[in-house]
Amino acid sequence: MKFNKETFVAGFALFSMFFGAGNLMLPPLLGLKAGDAWLMVTIGFIISAVIIPLLGIIAHARLQGTMLDFAKKVSPGFSLIYCLLVYIISITLPSPRTASVTHEMAIQPFFGTSSWLTSSVYFALVLLFVVNRSKILGLLGKFLSPIIFIVVLSIICIGVFSTDAPIIGPSTFQTPVISGLLEGYQTFDAIGAVVVGGVIIISLRLKGEDNFEKNRNLIIKSGIVAGLGLFIIYAGMIYNGALFSGDFEGDVGRTELLSGLSLKTLGNIGKIFLSILVGLACFTTAVGIVTGTADFMKGVFGDSQKVYLITAIIGCVLGVTMGQFDVHYIINVAVPALMLIYPITIILILLNVLPDSFTPPLVFKAVVSITILFSIPDLLASIGLKNFVIPILDILPFGHYSLAWLVPSLITLVLMNFVLAVKTR
Structure with a gap:
């Protein structure tokens, strides 16, 4: 299996659309709570946040249609309802969450501006990228994603090699593997796979790539590249959380822990690096979600470009509105929706593979x-x-x-x- 430049560009673009707010914030706290059981927790987290999403990309490579094709064997009506639920959840929870995280970790500590201003500017830029979607693969794959990957990898490597302290403290989880697997739900990566996989396919078609076999190989290989990147980041961040568990006492929040890790690994300049990382990681995910939603609605309404634009605007307005809530609140609100839609998504991915x-x-x-x-x-x-x-x-x-x-x-x-x-x- 050969990997060329095109494969890595598409793979990094896919990685950047997966890697958002939850992907960055969830693993360190999971590692902190896992303590000496960090490896078992990592296994569970990797199953739901890497392996299942990768299978979702492989399913897209086999189908090479829209998200409607994922559930069409159940019935056309069920497929439409399922897709609408997924897209509604995507633009009302994970997409706004990216703006909320960006404000809390990258903007407010430095500028003290309001969340309304942050969300408005943030989603105005998202809309700009979505409208110019033909350039998404190149921009994300060539520029933004490598920066994200390098900064996170720096935090991980410095954290691993800068301390000789053993991991202290027992796990707070009774069933580490299950706890890791369920926490992986909050990354929305399985749902992301069925949403952004379609973005990759449509982007390839806009570039004139219509050879089924060639696109299948490219999508699968790019999925492997993205999956490998996610695996390295997740495992590394969980391990770092466990490694520095003795340095954080009391009830530590997700954003506080992530800021603390960056400070311990990269020093005072770590906050600046982390701000850049958070902003880029969240932004690329929001672009992928809004683009995927707009693509879907465009297809439902007879390939209407006007519908694409209207949907993108609505998605961004919802992002600004919901982005006013803090990260912890959005995560808690997401739990019931995930308990219903995630099992269905996992099963549909499995059946399509x-x-x-x-x-x-x-x-x-x-x-x-x-x-x-x-x-x-x-x-x-x-x-x-x-x-x-x-x-x-x-x-x-x-x-x-x-x-x-x-x-x-x-x-x-x-x-x-x-x-x-x-x-x-």
Whole structure:
């Protein structure tokens, strides 16, 4: 498998659209709480924040259509509803969160300006990039992403090699792997895979690349490059959080911990580097989300460029509005939405990666239906109704780990294929 310049440009562009606010802020605190169990936590986090998103990109490479194709085997109506939910969640939660993080970590400490001003300027620039979307791959892949990667890698390497102190303190997690996996939900990377994967495909078409096999190879290779970058950053930041766990006492916030790590590794100039990093990482993710949403709505309304522009403007206005809330609040609000949409997204990615012989429409319908049904207890528990669903969670495997849907969905997949195989014979 050969990797050329085009592969790395597309790969870094994909990496930058994945790597946003949550990707930067979540791993250090996860490592801090994990302590000596940091490796187990990392494994769980990598599953939901790297492996599943990479499978999502591979699924896009196989389909090379729009996000509607991900669920079309269930039904056209379900596919449309699913896509609308994903895009609504994307432009109302992770996209505004990027502006909120940028304000808290990169603007307010230096300038003391209001969040309204930060969000307004921020999303005005996002809109500028989205309108000029034909240049997105080049700008992100050649310039912004390498800067992001180098700065984060500097923090990680200096942190690892500048201290001989052993990792102290036991893990606060009873099930480190599960805790890491669920925290990976908050990166929105699986949802990001189905959103920004379409951006890559459309960007390639705008450049005149319409060879299916060539695009498939390029998308898969770029996904591997992006996945490798995410793996290095996540593992390194989790390890750094665990490594410096003895230097932070009390209830440390995500932004406070990230600022503290940059100060300890890069010194006073670390704040400036971190500000640049946060701004770039968040900005590229917002561009990817708004572009993906605008692309989708454009396709729904007959390839209308006017709809593309209107959707981009609405996405940016929502970003300015929701960006006024602090990061912690946005993360908490996201939990119920993730408990419902994430399992469906993971299952759709898995089904689209498997060979077609194992995933006829009937299998799609059955597995997705079971996933939705068994995600409801997790959804109810996340909105404060856990006592109501405890009897159900008690009898389901992983029921008390917010994974009540997992085993029933996999059993349904195997059982449906067995039944269809018997009928065929």
